[in-house]
Amino acid sequence: MSAPTASNSDLLLAKDNIHHLTYFPFHGLAGCIRTTLVLLGEPFENHTLSFGEWMVTKATTPFGHVPILREETKCGKSFEIAEISAIEFFLANRTGTLLGKDFWEESQIRMFHSSTHALITFLIHTVVQSPTSDRPAFLARFKKTNLPQWVRSHEKYLGANGANGHYVGDQLSIADIKTASVIEHMINLTSGEGDTCLISEELTPALMAVKNNLEKNPKYAEWRSSQQYQEFTAGNMGFFGF
Numbered sequence: 164m165s166a167p168t169a170s171n172s173d174l175l176l177a178k179d180n181i182h183h184l185t186y187f188p189f190h191g192l193a194g195c196i197r198t199t200l201v202l203l204g205e206p207f208e209n210h211t212l213s214f215g216e217w218m219v220t221k222a223t224t225p226f227g228h229v230p231i232l233r234e235e236t237k238c239g240k241s242f243e244i245a246e247i248s249a250i251e252f253f254l255a256n257r258t259g260t261l262l263g264k265d266f267w268e269e270s271q272i273r274m275f276h277s278s279t280h281a282l283i284t285f286l287i288h289t290v291v292q293s294p295t296s297d298r299p300a301f302l303a304r305f306k307k308t309n310l311p312q313w314v315r316s317h318e319k320y321l322g323a324n325g326a327n328g329h330y331v332g333d334q335l336s337i338a339d340i341k342t343a344s345v346i347e348h349m350i351n352l353t354s355g356e357g358d359t360c361l362i363s364e365e366l367t368p369a370l371m372a373v374k375n376n377l378e379k380n381p382k383y384a385e386w387r388s389s390q391q392y393q394e395f396t397a398g399n400m401g402f403f404g405f
Contacts, residue, residue, distance in 0.1 A: 179237055182207035186230040187217070189398030192247055192287060193230045194344035197395075198377075199254040199261070199337065201386040209391065248280055255337040268331045275320065275330045275338035282313045283345050286352075291403055306353060306361075314361050314370065317342065321369035328376025335377070343377040346370060352405040 182200055186193040188211040200207045212220065212229065221227055225245040232250045234242045244250050252273075255261035263269045286309075290301045321330060330338045346362060353361050364371050377383055386392055399405070 178205060180205065181235045183210055183233040183235060184208070184230055185210045185212060185233070187212055187214075187398070187402075188395065189402050190344070190348070190395045191399065191403070192283065194348075195337070195341045196230055196232070196247070196250050196254065198340050198344055198383060198386070199251060199258075201382050202335075202340070202380065203254060203258055204382065247284075248276075251276070251337055251341070261335065261337040261340070263331055263334070263336060271331045272336045272338045275317070276336075276341045278313065278316070279338070279341045279345060282309065283348075285309060306358065310349060310353070311361060314367060318367045318369050321373065326369035326372050328372040330373075335380075339373050339377065342370070343374045346374045348399065348403075348405050351400070 182203075182205060184193065184196060184200065184207060186196075186209070190197075197209065217229070224231060225243070228245065230245075230247060230250060232244045232253070234244070236242075244253055252262075261272075263272050286305060290298060290305050293301050324330060324332075327333055328339065330336060330342075350362050353359065360366065362370055378387065
């Protein structure tokens with residue numbers, strides 16, 4: 164995976180590139196990426212893998228993980244980018260608007276994004292991928308410790324910014340998209356019998372403002388109402404249970 168030359172870097176920013184995202188047929192860890200692609204408004208295709216197909220193709224991927232984003236240019240060149248955060252910030256850079264107005268705002272956005280990314284990856288890798296016998300205990304600890312801590316911290320910072328649906332200033336950022344892409348899953352996760360509600364309009368208005376603000380975006384609203392989005396949601400519930 165060699166670094167692109169200066170001319171290739173220009174190709175990567177061309178607005179008529181086709182984005183090819185390879186992942187599984189559920190939201191999982193690709194929700195923020197898919198949402199950012201939708202908001203970008205450029206051509207993109209979702210390539211979904213069955214687990215059988217994944218076992219065949221895994222060894223051919225850069226690090227043995229998905230998602231993977233491939234950029235295909237009109238002149239026939241293609242560029243491959245792996246790792247979730249790298250893909251998200253690559254797309255955020257392409258938009259020119261999702262990383263704040265200056266270096267300080269970008270640093271804050273990266274901080275909040277990193278916190279949410281850590282939460283969801285901890286859930287997937289520590290709870291979902293744990294042995295079946297250990298999963299109830301790990302999930303209970305996540306609901307009692309990790310998730311409430313994240314909720315308190317993010318509600319505080321969002322509230323300090325005026326509870327306007329943004330982490331930084333009054334402009335949509337990749338941190339907003341990252342959080343909006345996981346809130347619904349966290350609500351589902353804590354909606355079972357005997358669970359303590361942690362995220363709601365009453366309890367966490369600032370966090371819910373992030374979700375509600377993004378859902379007002381026409382492109383995102385159209386994506387959420389699409390058949391493919393609904394299929395990914397059903398896949399998420401079927402595989403993860405949230």
